[in-house]
Amino acid sequence: MSKSDIKITNGHIITPYRIIKNGELFIRDGRIEAVSESNIDAPGAHVIDAKGQYVAPGxxxxxxxxxxxxxxxxxxxxxxxxxxxxxxxxxxxxxxxxxxxxxxxxxxxxxxxxxxxxxxxxxxxxxxxxxxxxxxxxxxxxxxxxxxxxxxxxxxxxxxxxxxxxxxxxxxxxxxxxxxxxxxxxxxxxxxxxxxxxxxxxxxxxxxxxxxxxxxxxxxxxxxxxxxxxxxxxxxxxxxxxxxxxxxxxxxxxxxxxxxxxxxxxxxxxxxxxxxxxxxxxxxxxxxxxxxxxxxxxxxxxxxxxxxxxxxxxxxxxxxxxxxxxxxxxxxxxxxxxxxxxxxxxxxxxxxxxxLGREASVGSLVPRKDADIVIFDEGITIKMTMIQGRIVYSSDERIPTNVAEQKITS
Missing domain, CATH: 3.20.20.140 (Metal-dependent hydrolases)
Structure with missing residues (x-):
């Protein structure tokens, strides 16, 4: 298991054509590995609880x-x-x-x-x-x-x-x-x-x-x-x-x-x-x-x-x-x-x-794309911003420091 493994759970995940209610998203080395309607088995991953809020592409x-x-x-x-x-x-x-x-x-x-x-x-x-x-x-x-x-x-x-x-x-x-x-x-x-x-x-x-x-x-x-x-x-x-x-x-x-x-x-x-x-x-x-x-x-x-x-x-x-x-x-x-x-x-x-011709790497939450992700509430108030698996902004001080300090992988 990579040190940069992250699992986002309990979120309404916005894909290009549907919203996955209470879905999960798994990130490894700055990229999205899986998006699921059910539990993703990822022992040892840092877990981010979206608290029933929206999880969207950056x-x-x-x-x-x-x-x-x-x-x-x-x-x-x-x-x-x-x-x-x-x-x-x-x-x-x-x-x-x-x-x-x-x-x-x-x-x-x-x-x-x-x-x-x-x-x-x-x-x-x-x-x-x-x-x-x-x-x-x-x-x-x-x-x-x-x-x-x-x-x-x-x-x-x-x-x-x-x-x-x-x-x-x-x-x-x-x-x-x-x-x-x-x-x-x-x-x-x-x-x-x-x-x-x-x-x-x-x-x-x-x-x-x-x-x-x-x-x-x-x-x-x-x-x-x-x-x-x-x-x-x-x-x-x-x-x-x-x-x-x-x-x-x-x-x-x-x-x-x-x-x-x-x-x-x-x-x-x-x-x-x-x-x-x-x-x-x-x-x-x-x-x-x-x-x-x-x-x-x-x-x-x-x-x-x-x-x-x-x-x-x-x-x-x-x-x-x-x-x-x-x-x-x-x-x-x-x-x-x-x-x-x-x-x-x-x-x-x-x-x-x-x-811009960048759809292969950004713009949607699908496997192998960069983990550019935002979490926001019903009022579209931003709770977290993640770029290539690295949290650059969070309103939740309880998010582990070691997650926030991960280096961006290019």
Missing amino acids: FVDIHVHGGGGSDFMDDSVEAFLTVAETHARYGTTAMLPTMLTSTKAEIIRSLKRYEQAAANNVLGARFLGIHIEGPYFAMEQRGAQDPRYIRDPDPDEYLEILASSSSIKRWSVAPEKKGAIPFGSILRERGILPSIAHSDALYSDVAQAFENGYSLVTHLYSAMSGVTRRNAFRYGGVIEGAYLIDELDVEIIADGRHLPAELLQLVYKIKGPDRTALITDAMRAAAMPEGNSMLGSLTDGMEVLVEDGVAKLPDRSAFAGSTATADRLIRTVRDVAGIPLIDAVRMMTATPARI
Whole structure:
């Protein structure tokens, strides 16, 4: 029997398609070995009693900027680690750190900081790579992206950025921008996910982008075109393209502020849980008190006001980022939109894992996958977060120290 054997018992285990009542789960060397409706014989294993609460896959956040008072643009390893540790307390076990529109030099510098942080990330949500959001956006749909740095795709620039790091896994772009279509093809060739974002595209632009590798729509409804008139004729936009192209995945900021219940329900009805990922899109104010804050880096970011559970531009003319954590997303889609818990969890686990091509290791509780696990109660309050068999957060002080101190196996 391995020293790292763990058995979770007396839990309602959430699988992709059912909930196993009072099930058991067995972990060995950081991986799931068995999931059962009956007792698993594991003598000598550390036993964790889930106390009749839910046992779910760890949450996978594929779009997050910050939290706990730090932002990934802060140019420090400590900021990366603070964000990862903050979100782990709310159930996130894997994340895609996201950069805002900025200069080429700042993007490259942040990529280097990411690589340093990834090598030292022990207590927080695992990093799955980097998501670059911008700077190739439509000015009219910039939202809270800094207009000083918005520009068209420049091959000399983006090829230098791509050459500087192998950690880039996703890049959000407005596909109607000059040069955006060939850029998407280049990203796909390199195994990087091109995503449609901050865009004034027509449906025809979206269709062309999809044909050239763009397979995801960044924060659906936020900073994008819908039905518009040109020369008196109506045209569909990005929103209509997201619905009409079945194979396009979408992500939504389900914080209860960015989208009302009826739009959450509409996305769920048309795209379904297998094509919809929940994201926090959280900035540094996540898990922090409301008040004045900063979007982006402390030295060159944008001042924002956090109130009513969301970040706003100082004049309150628009939202400027989310302050959500992953538990809040699941609570919102279940309680506000009436979406079944099993589907809400899938949109925060299996679906984002599949979108990133990481479904072989994370996103569901099945044998041989990494033991990234959360336990939460009926109110979606996180009681325990486990990453690769290592407990990084627990509200129960009775959990044995030797379990909490296990090393992560890669």
